[in-house]
Amino acid sequence: MKLTAPQRVPLDLTHPRVMGILNVTPDSFSDGKAYDGVEAAVSHGIAMADEGAMVIDVGGESTRPGAKRVSAAEQRKRVVDVIRRLRIDLNEYHPDVWISVDTTLTAVAEPALRAGASLINDISAGREDPAMFDLAAAQSVPIVLMHMQGTPETMQRNPRYNDVVAEVQAFLLERADDAAAAGLTREQIVIDPGVGFGKTVDHNLRLLASLADFVATGHPVMLGASRKGFIGKVAESTTQQAKDRVGGTCATTTLGVWAGVSLFRVHDVRPNLQAAQVTAAIRLAQQNTGAAS
Template identity: 55%
Template sequence: MQYKPLIMGILNVTPDSFSDGGQYCVQAEALAHAQRMVLEGADIIDIGGESTRPGSDPVSEGEQLARVIPVIQALRCHLPSNLLLSIDTTRSAVAEAAIVAGANVVNDVSAGTDDPRMFSVAARAGVPLVLMHMQGRPKNMQDNPGYRDVVEEVLTFLVERAEAAKDSGIRPENIIIDPGIGFGKRKEDNLRLIADLRRFVATGYKVLLGASRKKFMGAICGETRPVELMGATIATTVLGVSAGVSMFRVHDVKPNRQAADVTAAVLRT
């Protein structure tokens, strides 16, 4: 079977996300943006109702539900039936309601540590679950992150969480691990994780890379505007495909779709 990298388009229905906060809070705008991303080649739309940018505060379950459920229902009605919809949340009640509304992937940046019930919800529904590494919490994760060996520590955490997910009844093929680029990491940590993506792929679990528009790339490129980091993001997608990463969570779908497809085609020759 040929390797086809999957592109996960980001749909933040939040007022305060780091790059696109407030742009898609109105349901019609969210639907239009999702439709654009599908036309540009997105395989998955990831809907989030809580910002996890550095310094952000938690959002209640009720507020998350009010933001994401109507959007998921609208997307399920208007987008292709085989399109995957992902709910980006750390709360099991939000994930459960989102699955009922039509979501069929759960993306948990806490890897099930915020809400132990998350594993049972995903297992019962039989949906894929993304487990991400984060040092600290969004409110404080960039205050003073540090590691002795960032790759080893992140890898150990993710394998432990994957084993716990399996023990809860989640099938191994439904477990996706994410090293958490930008989540409690310094620039050098992010670069090291991207350089060693093959070690994550070697676990046998699917790997998600979410480097889109991240600040550490701006520090390298001399660019402070996240929206201007499309080229930098494409570079990480090419590196990820070369390492065997399965899925890429991005803001700019079309250029990353092209980069992923061309890189995969080169690797097949």
């Protein structure tokens, strides 16, 4: 399975790939203000590519619980110049590395694509801006569709499900069908169960335990569990701050690789890539042992 986009080397998803998070926001839950400014942002993007990230995900709006909305104009101001500069530098040092734009608005995604992004990461799964699917199809770029109950501002206000796995999967398949109707192929529609977005700790754990069900849909699957709050609650004595949750994040990456997840959106590239590569090698050995017996 491969992701394809104009002027980009196809992104082979037969091996697990890491997407590095590049938040150019003042208020993200884990690294707000850390990469404020074009120079700092581009430098960090290149550093993540140096560590093995095959996608750099640039976002100009925080989606932490309780976050306020950011206008399209402000998002463009934050991300477009960063993407343009980052693409130039990546072409020199890491030409195979992709850039994605993390936004729910075509008014941000379209100039980001012109600047050098090749993938749209839409946490609203096209619900906020129905033209997003048409844009992705017209530009022949893949799109990530994520599940979220409510909005970032409201999503953690008592989230409820009768069956979280079934409901999240049904939602994603419905949105994927709508994306396909706009002209995208199944391979170009990545689904993300939305760990931490309108879910309790128990909901998150159930989704993580059922990742193989999402892989079985035939769509590429992305997992974004990096430094999420549920890790702090499960391992409370060892995770005082978000940056202390690297080990827990690597555990989710390992689990995801074993389930067949293709893409991992993380803050800490090197340790998660190492976890992914070792797990993939063990999984392959298991498969080869089974085939030989």
